Amino acid sequence: MAKTAAATVVQQAIENGTFGSWVFRCSPRFYNIQRDIDAGTLIGSWSMPNRGSYRLKLMEEGQPVLLLVGGGNSDVAAGFWGEGSLDGEVFTEAFIPNAGWKDQERATSREWWAPLSLTMRKTAIKWDTIKADPVLAASEVVRSPMTVPSLLTQDELAA
Numbered sequence: 001m002a003k004t005a006a007a008t009v010v011q012q013a014i015e016n017g018t019f020g021s022w023v024f025r026c027s028p029r030f031y032n033i034q035r036d037i038d039a040g041t042l043i044g045s046w047s048m049p050n051r052g053s054y055r056l057k058l059m060e061e062g063q064p065v066l067l068l069v070g071g072g073n074s075d076v077a078a079g080f081w082g083e084g085s086l087d088g089e090v091f092t093e094a095f096i097p098n099a100g101w102k103d104q105e106r107a108t109s110r111e112w113w114a115p116l117s118l119t120m121r122k123t124a125i126k127w128d129t130i131k132a133d134p135v136l137a138a139s140e141v142v143r144s145p146m147t148v149p150s151l152l153t154q155d156e157l158a159a
Helices: 002-015 032-037 056-059 104-106 127-131 154-158
Strands: 019-028 041-048 064-069 079-086 112-126 150-152
Touching: 002 019, 002 056, 002 150, 019 079, 019 154, 032 041, 032 079, 032 112, 032 127, 079 127, 112 127, 150 154
Parallel strands: 019 064
Antiparallel strands: 019 150, 041 112, 064 079, 079 112
């Protein structure tokens, strides 16, 4: 039942115009995001959860995307690093080679991909800043960090 309620909330946000952006996550433990930050762009296909979430079916070409890099043992600060859009519909395919993957075993296990084009920031909107903002602190991105992909509403995106 919770999944149906969550699906309804996401669908309503898209239908009523309150949808702001999808948020994809990156772990520097598995992917060398510094390479893309240095290049200033990330163009290609980003891996999605293999469980085939209902959210993947709601994604459409042109929808906004933000890339949230996680913390942990990394020289890359946790926070929003990339912004751009989906370049097409989510698709299934065997591993798509990308030199950024640090963990090839994990990379080859991926089946769902979202084509995207992102401009990478020179400095992140840091995680501490995100959590300290009262609007963003209440967002799905902060409240449910395991939800991938998550979303921000237009109000949250504007914060």
